[in-house]
Amino acid sequence: MTGQTTLRQRVISELLDTLRADGGVRVVTGDPGCGRTTFLEHAARLFRAGPVRHVRPPGGRAGEVLSDALATAGTVPLLVCVDDAHLWDAASRAVLGQAAARARSARVGLLLTVPGHRPVDPELAALPVLRLGPLTAGDAARLVDDATDGVVHPAVREDVVSAAEGNPALLLALVHRLSPAQLAGHRALPRPLADGEVLAAVARGGLAGVPPERAGLLLTAAAALRATGEPDADADLVLRADGTGATEPLPEVLVRAGDRIRFRSPLLGRAVYAGAPAERRRAAHRALAGALPDPDGVLALLHRSWAVTRDAPALADALARAAAAPALPPVLRHRALTRAAALTPDDAARVQRCTAAAEQAVLAGHPSEALRLLDTARSRPAPPSARGGAELLRGTVLLADGPVDDARESFLLAAALLAATDPEAAATATLGAADAAWSAGDPVTCLDVLTPVPVAPVPGAGAAPSHEAVLGDHRDGMRAVLLGRFDRAAEPLRRVVGRGLSGDEPERLLRSASAALMLGDVTTARRAGARALAAARTHGRTALEPRALEYLAYAELRAGHHQLARTHAEEGLRTAARTGQRNTAAHHHAALALAASIEGEKEVVAEHVTAALRTARRHGLAQAAALAQWAAARADLGAGRPREAADRLGPLVRPGARRGHFAVWMLAVPCFVEAAAVAGRPEHARAVVEDFALWAACGADPQAPAQLLRCRALLAAPEAADALYRRALERHEDTAGDFERARTELLYGKWLRRRRRLREARARLGEALMGFERCGAHPWVRQTAAELRAGGAAPAGGEAGTLSRLTPQQLRIARCVAEGATNREVALSLSVSTRTVDYHLRNVFATLGLRSRVELVRLVEHAEKTGARL
Template sequence: MTGVRGATHTAAAAGPGPDVRWYGRTAELAVVEELSARVAAGAGGGVVCVTGGPGEGRSTLLARAVRVFPGTAALVAAPGHRVPWSGARALCTALAPSEAAVRRALRVARGPAGLGAALAGLVPGRPALFCLDDLHLWDAHSRAALAATWQEPGPWARRTGWVVSSARHHRVPGPAGTRTVRLGRLGREAARALLAELCPVPPAGPVAERLLDAADGHPGVLAAAVRHLTPAQLSGRAPLPGDVAGGGVLAEVYGGLLGSLPVDGRRLLAVVAAVCGGADGDRGATVGAVLDRAREARVPAEPLDGLVADGLLRRTGGMLGFEDPFLRRAALAGRPSPAGGADGRSPGERHRADRLGPPAAVRARGAAARGRSLLVRGLAALAGGPVMDAHESLLRAAELLGGEAPVEASDARFLAMEAAWAAGDVPACLAALEGARERRGTERDFLDGLRAALTERLDEARTALSRVVALDGASDEPRLLLRAGSAALVLGDTAAAARVHGRALARARAEHRTALLPRALEHLAYAELRAGSHSRAARTAREGLRAAELTGQRNVAAHQHAVLALVASVTDDGAAVVEHAGRALAIARPHGLAQAVTLAEWALARGELGRGLADQAAARLRPLVRPGPRGGHFALRMMVVPCFVEAAVAAGRPAEAREATARYAVWAGLGVDGQAPAQWARCRALLARGEEPARWFGEAVLRHEGAGNDFERARTLLAYGTWLRRRRRPGEARGPLRDALVTFERAAAPGWAERARGELRATGATSGSAADPEAVGELTPQQQRISRLVAQGATNREIAARLGLSPRTVDHHLRGVYARLGIRSRVELPAALGWFDPAGGPAPRRR
């Protein structure tokens, strides 16, 4: 999807099209029409910014401007993700005749000429009006390019106009002379005229007055309220609902805004709404009262400042309130129930439920029937909706099922924990585990082990979870196998996790459990990724993506896209990184999938680091390695640190790198990630000075030997070899660089391999392959000693002094080495030996 909401047109091709009726917006419309007239006449362009809340008409005003403009006009919506340049791509796509033209335009936009030159090439010599919707949701790169374009003088700028919309709280950095149109509530008569157009039948007088009172001049609320009524209700022949602008109406208008918030932000907004007052008014509340209620509800308070900064809440002194009373009511409609659970409905689900009501059969039956209904709803949200909605619904289902169906209740709790895990919400994970203490056997071990791991009691976690891996890992039940595989991942045993999840997949296939296949493939792909088996992870993720799309499991698809993005960052496929990361984020952000968001952002940063954009990569990774609600996923935070340290050091930010490395040292000492000790040593090497890096690089290489994941070992060797070369020790650098090159080639990582090859060339090494190991093994012990020293960069005179020989004798031995290995000079010797000894640098192979 490109994000294009309206096609471009020219007057010659399509004419202006039908008008869009507006009521009570004369002044606002005049500002846009004035800009359009100036642009059409070539008399000067400019920028008009349209601001407003949900449903107040921003998109409608932009659509009308496009319809009536007599030249080239384009309406472009915010892309579904914020990957770099995605907004510029959407704009170019709206204007370009082909994908090739889009690519050419983007190359120009990213270069010195800038976005203005790219657009001028797409609409040469013609007046053009660009209408960009929801600019606050565009990526930072595209917004910066637009700001630069708006500052450019020249003839093309005078034939170009911009109408951009943004949320009311967002400031558009337009040029001098930018005019702002602020949309607000309609007057009573304008609202009455709009109501008359909206209604399919003329509304009865009392009905019209009630709708106008309820909407209070809000055009979006008025339109949604009309859509929720039947013709009989509008005409007065059937009774109206108690609240004609109730939860379902507000969910339709504000659901997009609420759904775009982080999970913790949405939950905290609901807490503030509850404390500020019921459905009848906004009394305001003290900050202290809100914080107390948040603690009771186990909702993090960290998002509060962000909600105020975004204009969703108003803070005056020590009081909090809502800028928009309809937003408060919408947030209140989705709050947790007074009993401490939640109904588990997303705003859209609440809208449907409010219209239809719960089935009479469910109301008439007992707790188990209601629990199973909530279980089904929770499973649907877990597969393709906001995961914290799933968590709340599944927890409530477990409570209702506990007495009559304990096995189903247990499954509901485990699924609620899985939802909270995907959201990165540790307190919610613990809440799901708390109610299952009565379980026995490996189920109890799993509960106790996870609880211990989440509260950082890792010795207890190992004892319990190891039993789960051993016992459930030998099962033939896919559900138990998935549980055992998850336990292995928590323990850091990626090989066991991949093996057990592979068995779960095989059993799910054998039993034709179609709905379970995407989940099994998701777990297996992640385990293979953690193990460093990138090609296998990619193959599994692609199959999992197809299975998820066939079964409508969008959240699983987001995770698979994130895995594919990380694999692409290894294979150095920049386009695939952006594509898959963008698709993952488009689903993961609104659904609160913190784990998939972290993986996708990590992939984008690795791609940027590979292209030499260290500053950009460090800025992207910095939030991911910090704790807190705006940080990365708790189970991935430490895994991202080595990449952040590399980027931060390259970007000249050593203080931040040291801080992260200090936290990582604690993590590495816990023994839950086999790669961590080696990667910690690599971080120390990158931060060390003088000759100290040699010690830490050597330590890192030694620790990699028994840890698996050859790709990470090769990255350490590349960093070591690069450091040696820059220290003017080319002979010593060649061994680790050649070892890294071979590993990257085997891992199908061409970008990394080319970097290793370039470093090798810089040392003076040839591209020839290593000599026959048999020939190397036939060297005499003295020849082997001399060869090792030559490969380390020593001169004949230095070797002679060290071994107690004459320089002539050393030269004689070297000539014999050259003849036996089929080479001509000492420059070719390290490549011919083709082996790296982490304890002593380059060395010959032994038989």
Template sequence: MTVTGSIGQRVTGTDDGSGGAGAVAAGPPVLYGREAELAAVSQLLWPAPEVPADGRVVCVAGGPGEGRSALLIRAARDFPGEAHVVGAPGRQVPWSGARALLAALAPSGAAGSRAARLARGPEGIAAALASLVPGRGPVLLCLDDFPLWDAHSRAAFTAHWRSPGPRPGARAAWLVASAPGRPLPVTGAAPLVRLPRLTRAGARALLDGASGGGTCPAVAERLLDEAAGHPGVLAEAVRRLPPEMLDGTVPAPGRLVDDGVLARVYAGLLGALPADGRRLLRVVAAVCAPAAGAPYRTEVGTALARARAQRVPVEALDGLVAAGLLDRRGDALAFTDPFLARAAGAAPAADRPSGDGGRPVRADGTAPPASPTAHERHRADRLGPPPVVRARSGVARGRALLTRGFAALAGGPVMDAHEAFTQAAKVLRDREPAEAADARFLAMEAAWAAGDVDACLAALDLAPAAGGTERAFAEGLRAALTVRPDQARTPLSRVVAVGAARDEPRLLLRAGSAALVLGDVAAAARLHGRALARARAEQRASLLPRILEHLAYAELRSGRYARAGHAAGEGLRAARATGQLNSAAHQHAVLALVASVTGDGPSVAEHAERALAIGRPHGLTQAVTLAEWALARAELGGGLAAQAAARLAPLVRPGPHGGHFALRMLAVPCFVEAAVASGRAAEARAATEEYALWAGCGLDRPAPAQL
């Protein structure tokens, strides 16, 4: 048995420049914790000792530092016959890969030269192998980093493996390896052996081998925990720690697996990506939040919005998903490897999007302000800015706050948006009254989505001297929020009437909101429909998700569930297109409730899960309440009354820890039905008494009949 080729017998540095699994010394590689994978490869390549190689192909996928190259060398050493390991040639010259393999089979002599001349296309590859392999017994050919081979060789070998029936050179078996992010050849039914993380026992054996067994127990446990079974990360972390830290003589740093370790392990994989792919991967890493026990995860719209804001091309996303570096399921986008997320996030400055030529760049891709000179600082301290500059600065600051609010309203914690809009309204009040009015309305809308009545009232109180419909809207909504329906009707009706005569989408949106509060769902649907038409005509794409969200709610309140589902579906597409993650959560919640009416249980679960995944961390109480209500309806319809009652009880309970204030009473009939069916009669009676008072207010037309 021989092992030849460009890899040789030392594995350190062969797995994408990251080090092999247990490659702690020169010479034959030592594998720890890979017994199962070695056995699988052996069984797939030669099922029994008497069965020779027959042209079969086995694929091996291992990430950076996971011991892919070391596994190939060990498999070659264990093969009962001749074996060769050949890595990717250093230069991308046509047919260089084929020539390297044939040179390994025939390192000298006329046969090798003749075979190399034959190696053109799949027929040539087959003929070259046929001239070299017969009479030599079974041969194992191990091709490492195959996707990095030249395109001519890759295409020829892949076509050779796919060819049906007996093939020349069939006594050669193939072990083809690649790292994630570099797709393996499609070889029909070729089996795949994936290298998983090491078990605790395997990782401990690797640690003992890498450190010579001299690691103090406390440091050893920390290394094992932080490396999480990744052999390359563990070996690199051990390599970077001085002996006095390993043996506990000197205290170790707070994090043993730091960015330097991961940058070293994943440098090869990241460096092989196109520049746009690396930049987009770093943007995704920046917006991902690690969930407990889950990969780094975000929403597609959030990642794309951030990428566009930083001028990073988004076309590379499909390639990153196809390469297996990111996992995209519906709206969700996740890293398949948490260590890759951390490595990608530790971006070198040269790869970050630049905000202003050669100026330094922050981690988020924006340029910091230039430092003033000493003379400029002295003058500013002495005189202060001129009045015109102060006015312009105030407007600029107010608009910057508006921009921050829009970003948070689109895809962040909704109360962050409320705070930004509130501050913008204060700054712009005397300088840009119209923009200040919009900021107040947006602050109220953000607080409404969060279910925070006090914050809604605070936003309305910012305009005590306002006039016209703005004052009417503030007075009417303030009365409605403080449960004074008689005092809310007149001012809100005025807002509806005036708004109906306008063609400005934002005024129509405000009028539709007033109609919804009044319970005039027909007017609300009509006004939001007009706002939608105007926004489309004016090509105001950023407004479409909000308008469609309000329209869907109006259709829900009207009992027109098919139309509500249509509006929410269109709104979901618009939210995705414009990167408005929070609006997408609202649309998912509406679609969940619609599905609960039609009895589509799987759709209820899917849409509710997506609404809750966004709504809970972003404080979207309205969307969360709708999604939970939809799940409870599905449970009640499936005969799970006790489960439905338990889910609904917090939603219909008053107070800050209950459901959304505008949805509480709407969900009471469902709760009463579930409570009675599950023996919670006292709670059902109390909820019914409160519902009777609500029905008497006249703000929900179906309420008396439901009572």
């Protein structure tokens, strides 16, 4: 199945869910090349509730054909598919409109497709529209892999995905344009990759019928959009610059809303600009520059830059000065600096401007564009300081969205280039290399990178500590943690935490959150993460938000607040996707898998584990991979599959070449010991318990001392286990988190029941049940309830038909659906696939004995009005 099919199937699943139940109609539309016909074909194949009828252009027989199709509808749902309804004559389209009104009452689903780059015909204008959006980056990448049998070079794939902007037809056209050598990365790609010929072929007849005298207006509008990078432009500016005296745009192609103007399809705007002769493009930019009120403003300067044909140092300098305006958004600043670099003849200055433009591209959420600019900088001769700055930024980009080994090498090169001229930047690069080695799970390299170097003294008594001193403390603390010397790590890491929390600089606050997590101070880590998130938003540093949310999610997980962790990770996943940070997204997927493993949502766990591992394996993210595997194992353990959990975790926690990430394996040890003991393999766990004891003694994990006692109890002789379980419960009193305490209560309760100490067992199991219910750990609730029943006690169950019987995820979905959200809208809000929502919704209906969404809405409304427990 192709990536395109994967995306469309998600949308189709949501659509067919509605059509199966109640019938209805959708007008499916979208940009040229979006795959309307393919969408219809997939919908027909996936609709299994009844027959499917394809109605072709009728040539005057529309009423007869549709009446015949609708007459077959009865108790069995019917799906009628009409492709390219805009090609029908007006009378036939009127019949379609009448058929649409009958569709719901007749339990008929009616799907019509029309192009999205022209107004919907009046006969169909009142019908509900389903617009096919662009492919996600992940689905587009999979479509490229399918089309090339997986032989495409990763960098080429990213270039193609970026140039296609999610359009399936354009994506395939670009792939077919490239030779095998270009696809494999052995030869340079054509620039621009999506040229006028390719864009015109995909746009096909989208511009047909435009009068020649109005072509200039289209080009002027396309040139105006090129400068801003926004979906619309100033309508009055475009009409003034056009110079033909036109007072209104072309409604078939251009749409005006108030004082803004836009193309009905962005693809058409790209095709207009790329297909125009170079001199006409330059003339359009000159006209726009002249029509702007401020000749020295950034927009006027940008248009002038596209009107010149050679180096223009004075114009480049003016653009660089304009880009420094504080209120300028990153997208516009990036464009100004990119053009300034292109017009700069001096190599050193060009490299610096390329690097500055790349930094703005990162802030705007375009890492692939940043890397292209840095490639340009790397190809030019420049002094070490300029080259070092470019490599430092390259490492930063790759650490968030690329192979972390490559990020490490860029950081190390930057540190070497900057050591003599900028010690503070060199220290930043060194710590970045350590971060990359940490992500890769390479402690040897991490320690080597963190070899102590002299830190410049802080000048002036009472002066604020330099950023270099903060980095030095973080480096020293991180090295001590890797060596297991937490006694040496505490002081420098606490200084990092304190200095970060004393201000509102997002980067320092992120360092504070990281340092607090290494110290095991989850309360401070949560505080620093929340402050970093607020500071990033206040300062417009959107690219830092996913990392702040990552630290928040992990801190909540460490504190045992799994649902809060889920909330942060869901938001972080959306922000990471928006800013092009796949590595950070992988960590959010891992956090979501860990949270879902508590709640027993196996489909959600599997989905997030797969997503995390896909990026982790491609980019060498050992930490994210280990967390995802731990989540999968914990889901196995909760579902009563201890042998599978032990088999999955064994290689990650036991000594050997396959042991997982050094910052994760010790966190997963208690899960492995429990799985091994319950599976009847206690001998497999004894060695790792002694390793875990060293970790627990460090004081970096508040839960570890109680978990260690629980692990020892699981492996101990009967005469010793009782006291160990009691001591473990006493240590749990010192820490927050219902889940870990409830797990100890459950295991102790099981131990007591098997020794016929039933009254004590029921007391422990009752405490465990309440703890698991508080944190929504439904698999463990079921295990505990079974143990209580086996011991002669019946746990109280939820009233039949009430929402209390749903899992937290099912309850979230039920509430969203009751508020009128479609399955696709629910999936987007919860960062899961529509298929997962469909799966959970079927379970909701089965659990509550419901037959329709209407009944679900009534049940939710009743619960809210009566104050029933949700």
